[in-house]
Structures are given as C-alpha cells and as structure tokens.
Amino acid sequence: MVETFPTSYSRGRRHFVGSAAALGAVMMSSVRAARAENMITLPFPEGPRSRPLTTAFPNKGEMILQRIRPPLLETPFEVFDQGILTPNDQFFVRWHLASIPQQIDVTTFRLMVGGHVNRPLSLSLSEVLELPRVELVAVNQCSGNSRGFFQPRVPGGEWGNGAMGNARWTGFRLRDLLDRAGVKAGAVQVQFNGLDGPTFPATPDFKKSLSIDHARDGEVIVAYLMNGEQMPLLNGFPLRLIVPGWYSTYWVKMLSHIEVLDRPDDNFWMKTAYRIPDTPGANVSPTETGYKTTPINRMLPRSFVTNLKTGDNVKAGATIDVRGIAFGGDCGVKNVGLSTDGGVTWITTKLGVNEGKYSFRGWRARVGVPASGVLTLSVRCTNTQGETQSWTPNWNPGGYMRNSIETTVLNIV
Numbered sequence: 001m002v003e004t005f006p007t008s009y010s011r012g013r014r015h016f017v018g019s020a021a022a023l024g025a026v027m028m029s030s031v032r033a034a035r036a037e038n039m040i041t042l043p044f045p046e047g048p049r050s051r052p053l054t055t056a057f058p059n060k061g062e063m064i065l066q067r068i069r070p071p072l073l074e075t076p077f078e079v080f081d082q083g084i085l086t087p088n089d090q091f092f093v094r095w096h097l098a099s100i101p102q103q104i105d106v107t108t109f110r111l112m113v114g115g116h117v118n119r120p121l122s123l124s125l126s127e128v129l130e131l132p133r134v135e136l137v138a139v140n141q142c143s144g145n146s147r148g149f150f151q152p153r154v155p156g157g158e159w160g161n162g163a164m165g166n167a168r169w170t171g172f173r174l175r176d177l178l179d180r181a182g183v184k185a186g187a188v189q190v191q192f193n194g195l196d197g198p199t200f201p202a203t204p205d206f207k208k209s210l211s212i213d214h215a216r217d218g219e220v221i222v223a224y225l226m227n228g229e230q231m232p233l234l235n236g237f238p239l240r241l242i243v244p245g246w247y248s249t250y251w252v253k254m255l256s257h258i259e260v261l262d263r264p265d266d267n268f269w270m271k272t273a274y275r276i277p278d279t280p281g282a283n284v285s286p287t288e289t290g291y292k293t294t295p296i297n298r299m300l301p302r303s304f305v306t307n308l309k310t311g312d313n314v315k316a317g318a319t320i321d322v323r324g325i326a327f328g329g330d331c332g333v334k335n336v337g338l339s340t341d342g343g344v345t346w347i348t349t350k351l352g353v354n355e356g357k358y359s360f361r362g363w364r365a366r367v368g369v370p371a372s373g374v375l376t377l378s379v380r381c382t383n384t385q386g387e388t389q390s391w392t393p394n395w396n397p398g399g400y401m402r403n404s405i406e407t408t409v410l411n412i413v
C-alpha cells in the first residue's frame, strides 16, 4: 500500500524515522550545541535580550530556539526575504504538550471520523489520498506572533515576528471527508485532535473546534504535503488541518481524530485558552477587567520590510530598493503603502505574484535616501475588505493578534 503514496511519502518516511527516532536526545544535544554556537539578539523592550540559534531539530535548518520541550522554534526573519513561500526546514514550530510521537507508522496510521455522523470512518493514509486532491497557499501564523513586543509584557511564548510562515498545502477538503461520514442534522461544531498528548493526565489534551459551517466551507483542508514535500514531523506529519485566514491554533497537527459535535465544545482549549477580548482588534487597556471574550478567529492584515532591518546603514543620496511581504488576514492584499515621513504621505508599492488571497504577497518600492540623519520606513497593508494596520499596537493579556504598523529605522552614512 505504501507504493500508492506520493513518492515523497515513502522516501520521506525512511528519512523521517531515521532522523526523528531520537528526537528527545537530539533536542538535548541541540541545546548544548546551540549554547556554544550563535546567539541572536532580540529587539524586545522588556527582554530577553538574546536566544541561541539551533540546527539540531529533525528536518529543520537554522532556527531560533525558544524552548526545547515541547518545542518552540522561531523562523529567523531574514528567511522571509528569500521568497513568499517559507521553506519547510525553516518553518516555525510550536507545540503545547510534551508527549509528541517520535515516529509514525504510515501503514497503521488511521484518521478517525466519529461523533454525530451516520457512518463513522477509520481511514488509512492510502484511503485519504483517494479523496479529491486540492492545493492552497496559506499563511500559518501563531495567535501570539510578535508577543515579545507587548508592553506591558504578557506571559506566553515570547515570539519575535517569526512565528508565521507561508506554504503551499496539498490535501483534501474537510467537507469531502465529512460528506463521506454523513453529518447528521443537529451538528453544531467539529472537533479536531492530534496524536500529541499531555505528560500529566491532569493537563487537558489539545483539541480545537470549528463551527460546522466553517468546517464544511470547502476551504478548510486536511493537508499531507507542505510545499510539495512531506511535512516535517514537527509541523504535523502525516496530516494537519489548514484553516485559511484563521490563526494557527486551529491548524491541528498530526490530526488523527475528528469528532462531529451536537453541542458547543467546552474543552479547555476552546472555553478557557485562546480567547480574545470581543473588541475591535482584540484591544483592551491593561487595567480593564470584566469584558466579554470570544475564541480567537480570523487574522488581520500585516506587512513587513524584509531586506533591511533597523540599524542598517544606507548611503546618503542613494536610491535604494525596499522590499517585503504582506498579507491581508482572511482576505487578499489590496495595497501596501510605504511611508518615509511618519505617515504624512504614502508611496504605493508594486505588488508581486498573487498566490491567492491567503498567501503572503511580495511588495517592493524604490526610495531616495536623504543627505543625513536617519531614514524611517513604515509599511502598511490594506486588505481587500478595506481593513488596514494602525499605528498604535493593540494590547490584551494573551498577547494575541498584534498587527500594528512596523517601522524600520536606517542610519544614513
């Protein structure tokens, strides 16, 4: 049966088993190696000041190491200057629970669909590969991407801007799978669970849910390939949910159980965790209490300069190329503006290839450098729904949904 898989599956599997068998040991040695190796300086207002870079995780290249177990690995920001698709081996990694399978037997793996359905399913990987194949480019962004910039500081993974990535995902529509199981009348949500689990029984297992209509919208997919290749173990091998336009907390990795619910999911990860103030931009003041909350959902527009960083030198009087990436959130990019005067005027940048409304979009502009002082570049994305980025950062106790205008300050020499 393995032979009917895409070649990358069987070829990848050997590689996968070989490299991931000693995941725990690899992770321990990675820290020792990393300590001795490069450190990266972090621009966070309230620390930490630096972190190690590591290359020791299976199927991963150089990553910023935030935590070993469960792994938190951030993409070094320069990677986003290489193109709008983030390479698999430098795609960020985030897990909540420490018990993560170190190998998957692709012959015995089963995807289960149960709950409020007419025909519960237990499908092998070769069976799911028979479902109509679809492809989509979409940004996977952690709800807490850029949390390290929050002031006042909030607890959680203190990410820079690299807890995001954009990939071409290949798989099948969740709707096709649910239709095969036959959703019963009265279904309200669909719950997703992966093969990872807690090390202490008291810790709630990581499960996320979408409304039945969202789950059946034809855009939510179950992916088995990432950028045309087998997904790295740490990004969810062999199957993961793709929820285009929504924060990646819903993008359940190592997806193994799908449960159709006839009542709203009240598990910890829906009812208590990953909730945002029900206010515009999920914004509240740090002293506010008693506001209504809602599960985090759609993403907001963001944009970044990728070829220059604060502190870089530029030549007085020169004309420079400025380029970067943007995304609209849960819709496309309408335009990306660049300002050198603190937002008094905006240059309309030239947009790059359109890989669909859920993808990163490249942009570029030419900018004249003044004779002296500093050159301040601010970048602002407006999406096709007319939503734009604001100057003032939002704040909430979860450190979620930061999307304010980014500014890069260059020294004129």
Ligand SMILES: Nc1nc2c(c(=O)[nH]1)N[C@H]1C(S)=C(S)[C@@H](COP(=O)(O)O)O[C@H]1N2
Pocket: 091, 092, 093, 094, 095, 096, 097, 140, 141, 142, 143, 193, 194, 195, 196, 206, 234, 235, 236, 248, 249, 250, 251, 252, 253, 254, 255
């Ligand atoms: N099974 C499982 N899926 C998961 C998680 C997890 O802890 N377990 N974390 C979610 C969160 S919060 C994020 S940010 C993304 C990270 O995806 P990545 O590691 O592929 O970048 O996975 C999501 N899917």
Ligand SMILES: [Mo]
Pocket: 094, 141, 142, 143, 144, 248, 249
């Ligand atoms: Mo996340």
